[in-house]
Amino acid sequence: MRERSAVGDAVRVLEGEVGDGVDAEGAWRAFLRFGRRLFDVPDTPESDGLLFQYGTYAFDGPPAFTLDLVRQFEIVDGDGEYDHYVQVRCELRYESAPALEALRAFDSWFFHGAGxxxxxxxxxxxxxxxxxxxxxxxxxxVRVYQERV
Known part of the structure; x- marks a missing residue:
């Protein structure tokens, strides 16, 4: 049985995979390496998910095309009940451009343990x-970070 890493180490692991000076394809390869690592999560079908999404958004400034690679972990309380999720993200932002805006928005999930x-x-x-x-x-x-959701 392969050893599982602690969820608290996940952002550091992704930072190590991504490194510096990465482009979209390099970030994707790094994210997939990260996605293959096992973490200590509850044994439920949606406790460890990968999200690939992109679109043009204006969350904290002018519109920017964003490629967002996310790994979401379910966190449970002492009784094994759902408490919250932790998302570890690799976010690549691009200046708004017609060719990128034409792509619109897209998202796709993958869950370890869902078959x-x-x-x-x-x-x-x-x-x-x-x-x-x-x-x-x-x-x-390019930003790698962790947030509680």
Whole structure:
């Protein structure tokens, strides 16, 4: 049986995988390596999920195209009951551009323990037109962080 890492170490693990000076495809490869790591989570189908999403948003400033790679962990209380989620994110932001805005918004989830295959999920996403579009642009910001949701 493979050893499982503590959820509290997840953001540090993702930071180590992503490194510096990454582009979208490099971040995706790093995120998939991170996604294959096992973490100590409850034994339920949706306790460890990966989210791939993108779109143009204006959360904290002017509109920006954002590629957001998220791993979500369920956290339980002392009785084993749901308490909250922790999301560990790799967010790549791009200046708004017509070619990126034309992609609109998209999201796709994968859950460890739900019977799906991670490599098949990743292969489907790798075929999306977003990858061709992003090759023409460099991110203006890359941020790896953790938040409680």
């Amino acid at each position: 799906d295959d991670l490599d098949e999920w990743a292969a489907r996403l790798t075929e999306l037109p977003v990858w061709r579009a992003l090759r023409s642009f460099g991110p203006v910001g």
